[in-house]
Amino acid sequence: MLQEFKRPKYDENLSSSVSEELVKIFEKRRTIRQYSNEKPDREIILNAIRVASLAPSGANAQPWHFAVIENQALKEEIKDKCEKEEFDFYHKNPNQKWIEDLKHLHTHEKKEFLTQAPYLIAIFYSHYSHDQSGEKKTHYYAKESVGLAAGMLLSSLHLCGLNTLTYTPKRMQFLNDLLERPKNERPFMIIACGVAPTDCEVPQISKKTIHEVTNYYQNP
Numbered sequence: 350m351l352q353e354f355k356r357p358k359y360d361e362n363l364s365s366s367v368s369e370e371l372v373k374i375f376e377k378r379r380t381i382r383q384y385s386n387e388k389p390d391r392e393i394i395l396n397a398i399r400v401a402s403l404a405p406s407g408a409n410a411q412p413w414h415f416a417v418i419e420n421q422a423l424k425e426e427i428k429d430k431c432e433k434e435e436f437d438f439y440h441k442n443p444n445q446k447w448i449e450d451l452k453h454l455h456t457h458e459k460k461e462f463l464t465q466a467p468y469l470i471a472i473f474y475s476h477y478s479h480d481q482s483g484e485k486k487t488h489y490y491a492k493e494s495v496g497l498a499a500g501m502l503l504s505s506l507h508l509c510g511l512n513t514l515t516y517t518p519k520r521m522q523f524l525n526d527l528l529e530r531p532k533n534e535r536p537f538m539i540i541a542c543g544v545a546p547t548d549c550e551v552p553q554i555s556k557k558t559i560h561e562v563t564n565y566y567q568n569p
């Protein structure tokens with residue numbers, strides 16, 4: 350069945366100024382690895398997840414689940430498990446080039462942000478689910494879809510003035526047991542979210558320019 354699409358008003362001048370403003374706002378987004386004890390309202394987190402779950406997805410399968418962790422004991426457990434993984438990653442990694450490539454970010458096996466951040470959002474995705482009649486439903490392009498949802502989540506949180514860290518330990522299947530998620534769901538990433546301390550430092554990095562990342566094919 351089709352329904353009418355109420356298209357949003359398009360105003361060239363407004364769109365142009367909004368687009369410029371968005372560039373300025375997103376130039377300020379950085380991955381934050383330290384958190385103050387300031388705790389944003391949980392409604393902001395839940396609304397950001399509502400935005401994320403409006404993301405496009407293959408065949409509209411919406412193959413995502415967001416586990417919001419505020420519970421300190423759970424965060425401690427996640428930190429413990431992640432730090433064990435990270436010790437192996439940093440000290441027993443046969444791929445030393447990877448470790449070398451991370452040096453400029455000053456990251457290490459200690460993951461204090463996992464307990465400092467007031468919220469952890471563990472994002473799961475699934476390649477299939479079962480509907481109410483028990484029939485198996487395939488989730489096409491599940492990973493691409495959850496990646497888009499994660500991007501929309503990060504953008505929403507940033508627009509609300511919150512800081513985030515995209516965290517991806519090499520193995521995080523333990524999250525299924527810990528957070529009691531079903532077997533068909535795979536952990537995708539952990540987003541730490543909160544407010545940076547006033548004396549926060551970030552790695553000095555640069556971003557590619559519009560010319561480096563774009564090819565433009567104009568009409569003659």
Ligand SMILES: Cc1cc2nc3c(=O)[nH]c(=O)nc-3n(C[C@H](O)[C@H](O)[C@H](O)COP(=O)(O)O)c2cc1C
Pocket residue numbers: 378379380381382454456515516517518551554
């Ligand atoms: C898919 C993905 C995985 C990432 N995993 C980690 C991670 O495990 N630990 C970490 O400290 N940062 C992680 N990051 C953050 C990146 O290091 C960071 O985005 C990058 O250095 C650019 O910095 P910026 O986000 O401040 O622009 C990850 C980012 C992405 C997109």
